[in-house]
Amino acid sequence: MDKAALKNLLEQKRAEIRPEDMGLPRPSARQGRRAPGLTQSQIERLLNRADGVYQRLESGRYANPPADLIQDVARLLGMNEHEWDALWRYATGTEAPHPLHPSSGQTVSDVWLNVLPHFSDMAYINNESWEVLGGNDVWKRLFPDHTPPQNTMRWMLLHPDAHRILTDWETAWAPLVIPQLRAALASRPDDEILRTIEKDILADPVVGPLYKSVPDRFVTLDGDERPLLHPEHGPSWVTVCAAEPVGSPGARLIILRLSSESRLGNPTPQLKPEAGI
Secondary structure, X not given: OOHHHHHHHHHHHHHOOOHHHHOOOOOEOHHHOEXXXXXXXXXXXXXXXXXXXXXXXHHOOOOOOOHHHHHHHHHHOOOOHHHHHHHHHHHHOOOOOOOOOOOEOOEOOHHHHHHHHHOOOEEEEEOOOOEEEEEOHHHHOOOHHHOOOOEHHHHHHHOHHHHHHOOOHHHHHHHHHHHHHHHHHHHOOOOXXXXXXXXXXXXXXXXXXXXXXXXXXXXXXXXXXXXXXEOOOEEEEEEEEEEOOOOOEOEEEEEEEEEOOOOOOOOOOOOOOOOOO
């Protein structure tokens, strides 16, 4: 627990909220000045908590504050995901177990989307359901007619273009992508988009059996290298760099660095004849 940081964060967030906006009177401070923001007792009243509970939390005297108290305080004080993670770390010494807001990971700030055109490498952002939120023109040239898919997970596993562009799809791509989908469904079983993708995969005569046979494994995107048949550059390698916007846990910024040579010493990807040719 970091008592000083915890106290500073909560005092700052309390001071940002006008009691009048919460239907409460603004108390006067010493010498007749009006106190800024909500008081500790007003916080307890709004949270329907016993006297002294919030004061113990803010002062750092609550050794093991319950999760619902920390969460209720964060939501009442209008914290963003970065502040929520900081609050949890200061109060418990551990990482926040889940995002504060249900919508986190589904959207990102416009600032992130405005940054994408400045990358010289292929770059795009998707949300936690792999829905594409934005991508730069370099990335869009990877797809026919420069039209990217709506969902990158669906495209990678089910679209015929992916089976051609993603070189050695059955051995180099699918066994790494499928565990990511399974892990996402395990953590978000109610995600309708991911559930529909899985349903369509299981009904597919090619991908369905592979989905059932690929073993679960831990997959890290950062630094991963995979073969690619680029429409303009031909047989290539891409190195994957992944980052998560702090304010949108679950969303991903993906940067794909294209190279004609493998940085890991792998042989140059070879083109395979189309089936039936």
